[in-house]
Amino acid sequence: MSNIVCFDIGGTFIKYGLLSNEGHLLLKDKVATPKSNIQHLLPELLCEKVKDFQKNYPISGIGISSCGLVDHEKGEILFSNNIQGYSGMKLSEILSHKLELPVSVENDVKSACLGEMWKGAIQGKRNVVFLTLGTGIGSTIIIDGKIVSGSMKLAGELGHTVIEMDGRPCNCGRKGCYERYAATSALVIDYIKEKKKNGEVVERISGEEIMLLALNQDPTALIVYKRFIHYISAGLANITHLLNPEAIIIGGGIADQAEQFIQDINNELKKEIMDIYDKGSIVYSAALGNDAGLYGSGYIVLNNLNQLKE
Known part of the structure; x- marks a missing residue:
């Protein structure tokens, strides 16, 4: 059974985890957000975490919840005042090219809301x-x-x-x-x-x-x-x-x-x-507290892949 690697990108930390298609958060951790050269270091960091998971788990997609204004259709960060140099990053395009996996990107608050609807306070x-x-x-x-x-x-x-x-x-x-x-x-x-x-x-x-x-x-x-x-x-x-x-x-x-x-x-x-x-x-x-964005980003990917199990 495949899983989703989820990220929640903030100005200070990047939370990440492994989510099953039943909505179980199997593993989670966090790492500091890069403070410089974000266009290079952020994709490399995300790819590293995905590849680490791939050593032990089948992965079918990547979900990203991110601070800033997000074009979810293009998977692009339109604007962010929390992370220097982040605005304009074509995150979905970069990661899908590097990892050959489908990637969904959405604003953090919107992701958190979807997470609460799926597995939280407003199911x-x-x-x-x-x-x-x-x-x-x-x-x-x-x-x-x-x-x-x-x-x-x-x-x-x-x-x-x-x-x-x-x-x-x-x-x-x-x-x-x-x-x-x-x-x-x-x-x-x-x-x-x-x-x-x-x-x-x-x-x-x-x-x-x-x-x-x-x-x-x-x-x-x-x-x-x-x-x-x-x-x-x-x-x-x-x-x-x-x-x-x-x-x-x-x-x-x-x-x-x-x-x-x-x-x-x-x-x-x-x-x-x-x-x-x-x-x-x-x-x-x-x-769901701080995990809401992880659940929501996973929900979006599973829905897009028609693998969602309520």
Whole structure:
């Protein structure tokens, strides 16, 4: 029985693994992402890992989940600001030529969403929105089981929808973008500012630490946490009214901290949406964690090869 070699390429690490066509992650590991000469070193590194697997396992394809804007039809990295020199790499073409295997390449958030649909929190659902909360907001939209890509493969940038007119400046050049209020980085900035109002200086703190403080009823943390929940839910209400998804999945380190976080979002969202849209909880925490991109990249390859076993 053949297997798929899966990669999840990030700015710091490349996670990789061996996936069976039943969806079992048989082996996994990670390696540092090359910091220079990426056009040469990255393909060589990926080929080396595939050849290592081929010594002991039959391999029928390669799936790649990658940071950056991706043209999945061409398997090309359109743009990446996380890896210097990565933009424009024809990754699928290079690897398929070197290894004589089919190669599929997709954006990391989109891959993670497919992974969650296949083996994670939203199995069996076909109309889904997936958000990852971090420095910004990564997002993807699934309609009828298919990724919505748009005419230029750029659809789904929900983090750059505006929820506050003339609000906080965003790196995209606009003001009031959703991610300036609902990303984990926004929670941290808000907490530091709130502390400063009280004459306290906080130089460094994580979103996870603020979440823990809020759950332990710290007054300042509670203020910013409740505001954070409101902003997240306001954006999700827009998404719900626009797309009417079966489920909204939230991933990222902060979403792994507590079931209370997801429950609070669902409770606030019910206040924001029209009654007709309220069918109970529709927001879920991602279940596969850091492995979601590996599962999703494998799913794409198996689907393309007609080897997918649900």
